[in-house]
Amino acid sequence: MEPDRAVADLEQFLGERGEQLLRTAVLLAGSKEAGEDLLQAALERLLRHWQTIEGNPEGYLRRTLYHLAADGWRRQRAWQRQFRLLRPGTDTAVADGTAEVDLRDALVRLLMQLPPRQRSVLVARYWEQLSEAETAQLLGCSVGTVKSATSRGLSKLRELSTFSTEHQPAGERTP
Amino acid sequence: MSTEFDELLRDGMERFTRDVGVPRGMALKARRHQQKRRAKLRAVTAAGTATALAGAVAAAGVTGAFSSAGAQQIHGRQVQTTAYVVTRVERALAPAAQDNVLGYLRREYRPGSILVPAGPGLLRVSYRPGASSPWSVGYTLSWMYHGTVKVSAFTATGQRIFTDGSTMGQAGPASTVVMYRNGTWWTWTAAATPTRAAQGPAPSSCGPDVLLQPGPGNGWPAFIRHQLSCGEYTLDGRQRVDGIDAIKITGNKGLDTLWVSPATYLPVRVIFTFGPKPTQTDFSWLAPTPANLALLHVSVPAGFRQVPPPSS
Numbered sequence: 001m002e003p004d005r006a007v008a009d010l011e012q013f014l015g016e017r018g019e020q021l022l023r024t025a026v027l028l029a030g031s032k033e034a035g036e037d038l039l040q041a042a043l044e045r046l047l048r049h050w051q052t053i054e055g056n057p058e059g060y061l062r063r064t065l066y067h068l069a070a071d072g073w074r075r076q077r078a079w080q081r082q083f084r085l086l087r088p089g090t091d092t093a094v095a096d097g098t099a100e101v102d103l104r105d106a107l108v109r110l111l112m113q114l115p116p117r118q119r120s121v122l123v124a125r126y127w128e129q130l131s132e133a134e135t136a137q138l139l140g141c142s143v144g145t146v147k148s149a150t151s152r153g154l155s156k157l158r159e160l161s162t163f164s165t166e167h168q169p170a171g172e173r174t175p
Numbered sequence: 176m177s178t179e180f181d182e183l184l185r186d187g188m189e190r191f192t193r194d195v196g197v198p199r200g201m202a203l204k205a206r207r208h209q210q211k212r213r214a215k216l217r218a219v220t221a222a223g224t225a226t227a228l229a230g231a232v233a234a235a236g237v238t239g240a241f242s243s244a245g246a247q248q249i250h251g252r253q254v255q256t257t258a259y260v261v262t263r264v265e266r267a268l269a270p271a272a273q274d275n276v277l278g279y280l281r282r283e284y285r286p287g288s289i290l291v292p293a294g295p296g297l298l299r300v301s302y303r304p305g306a307s308s309p310w311s312v313g314y315t316l317s318w319m320y321h322g323t324v325k326v327s328a329f330t331a332t333g334q335r336i337f338t339d340g341s342t343m344g345q346a347g348p349a350s351t352v353v354m355y356r357n358g359t360w361w362t363w364t365a366a367a368t369p370t371r372a373a374q375g376p377a378p379s380s381c382g383p384d385v386l387l388q389p390g391p392g393n394g395w396p397a398f399i400r401h402q403l404s405c406g407e408y409t410l411d412g413r414q415r416v417d418g419i420d421a422i423k424i425t426g427n428k429g430l431d432t433l434w435v436s437p438a439t440y441l442p443v444r445v446i447f448t449f450g451p452k453p454t455q456t457d458f459s460w461l462a463p464t465p466a467n468l469a470l471l472h473v474s475v476p477a478g479f480r481q482v483p484p485p486s487s
Contacts, residue, residue: 007202010205011202011203014197014202019196019197022196022197026192027191032195043202044212048209103183104184105187107187108190123188157184
């Protein structure tokens, strides 16, 4: 396929499926800007292999997003920087004054503190609603690895969320 | 972990990403990034290959003309970044790099062009359309090595008009001019050299005169180097020029188009416009063997009469 044609086809694909992929990227990367960078990197890789990809490129793009997120974050320890950016009170989500909403926001903030593999598994399982087998296939690991990563991730999330709610400043504590 | 907790986590993800929108042109941006990456990679590859080539030339010595076919095999890959190529060309034309090459060039002149010896190693070109002059030139053949330049001017039909051989001596440039039309010849020395102001712009001024005066800062290599530094250039792919798969560089000022060898980065053709129409010059680069160096010698045919040099 000619390069210009590939770009046009990809733009059309992004118009249809781009938002969902970007939301996944944002969750994997921790912020809107980092998510856009991640999707951009995945698109570059997709274009590089465009001629060898048959059919819908979404599967390739989704796999690349997860792999890049895991690799990049492991290498750059960006998750630690994201953690600093995502401390309570600096997130983009706006609390609506109810305990439930605060807990939702806190959970996402805490999700970013998890190691890349655990975070990827939880995003795949709870955001993409994939089964354990589908998650294993997406991440290129065994079902057992998915199970253990999910278990550890959720445990840590629960642990951190308890710690977080217990240590909120008095003025921000939910009534 | 309860289902309620799962729902809370999913809701949190939903809220965290609900304002996200795909920026326009992401695919195009990705394509551009990809192209930049490739260009960088090629430049790095070419730099490595050029270094290897330089080493090979230094080790083997230059024993003959650069073989474009062999160089093509060595280089193989196209260099993509303009800055990289221009820098390479400038280095190839630098005085130190010229030690191992003897330049041979053929320059075409448009009809109505007048070429006159104007001093030691100095030729003045002007354009008078429709005018008839004994100095009307069709093309010139030139040989240049270090501070020595020989230029032979011909009519469009191939009749020799004059030969000007110049060299840079300790006292300044000196030249021998042989006029074939009237069977005369003369020598010029630095004392008779017209002042710089009378000669017109120096080659480093991007002006209309091409100075072939030998010596530092003059001649074709210096001329092309300066044109490259005073214009804006872009790579325009490859094109075959005299059997060479040359790198084509186009400019918006200075040189119109320059083709360089991908192996040596020396020019193989240049087109520039200092008037209504562009002129073309083709280059060959020879090894400075005794046989090739003999091409720089100016011989005066028997029976030619020596005369005083004309006043400029």
